[in-house]
Amino acid sequence: MRQLIYGILLMSLLGCTSKETIFAEDEVVAYLSPYFTFTTHSWQAFVEESALHEPQQRRMIADGERFLALAHVMFRSDESLLWLVDKQHFLPADYAPNDLIKLDSLVWPRVNRAGHELRRESVNALEAMHQQAVREGTPLLVSSTYRSYSRQQDVYAGWVRQLGQVEADRLSAKAGTSQHQLGTVVDFGSINASFTGTKMQQWLEKHAHTYGFSLSYPNGYEAETGYDYESWHYRYLGREALMMQREFFDDLQFQLLTFWHYRHAELQTFWLGKQE
Incomplete structure (x- = not known):
């Protein structure tokens, strides 16, 4: 049901007028988050390409929805932070x-x-x-x-x-x-x-x-x-950045900021907020 809601939300955000834009043969595109166009497989691939420690990768893959909810707020914040x-x-x-x-x-x-x-x-x-x-x-x-x-x-x-x-x-x-x-x-x-x-x-x-x-x-x-x-x-x-640091980067600032420096541009290409 949540995936269906995300599909409908995505259709609304993109200004779609027909199910065909999101649905193929009555199938829902299973996006992990209402804010990003990652599927389970594309999110796992993104994480595995990020040169993180294996425990960090496992946490990000297991709780991608939480990670992306935090990233959504961080993208809306002042990038210089x-x-x-x-x-x-x-x-x-x-x-x-x-x-x-x-x-x-x-x-x-x-x-x-x-x-x-x-x-x-x-x-x-x-x-x-x-x-x-x-x-x-x-x-x-x-x-x-x-x-x-x-x-x-x-x-x-x-x-x-x-x-x-x-x-x-x-x-x-x-x-x-x-x-x-x-x-x-x-x-x-x-x-x-x-x-x-x-x-x-x-x-x-x-x-x-x-x-x-x-x-x-x-x-x-x-x-x-x-x-x-x-x-x-x-x-x-910022508070959301600290939540991400503590939950996904072993509470180490340099690891969070290094990841964000090298990966935020690609991450942002999946972000729906850029179309608002």
Whole structure:
């Protein structure tokens, strides 16, 4: 019955006026989702071509409808929220978000200094998260946010002078490769290893995902991310993206964003929302 409904919905979305467009000899095209034109077989083929770990492939194939429901919402969101930015994937020197909000203009944030800026959607999510943290006795301290390309140049150069380039590369990003340039990253607390194990860090570890914030550099994945564990560094991706990350990508941001970077264009060709 659900497949029949999806067939009828697809016919409606495409503006069809006859059953023949969807039905062949009274057979229903069995689409997995009301939002995508994947059949069971085409979805399995797409997943198997995605170079994922076998357990991840099994989860995606077994619950394709759930995955695609999340992807549908993510396609409707600002695409820059899911840009892959790392040591191999760069932002232009002139990139700057056009919706930055100065946290100094707001009354609720706790900040370590003046001058912090974040993108509007990130601010809204951060405020909601902060209010819950306050109610639970753990107010959040914002210590670093948006950095321009030129500011990141200065930050990286300072680490190189202090530690040398090899060690600096484990702790800081070269300009153009920093997530901070996106305007959706918040560093909390002390911004160093002493933050790990604090009440604030433990609260964020438990609750941040419900507000769309993802830990960028988890413990034990330096080889994959290129950076030491940073328990304080959270990037806003959106709630549905965090659900996908946790349910299908072992709660690892770099795996979600790598998949999205290389596969979202093909995935989008199956998406019915592009025809609305």
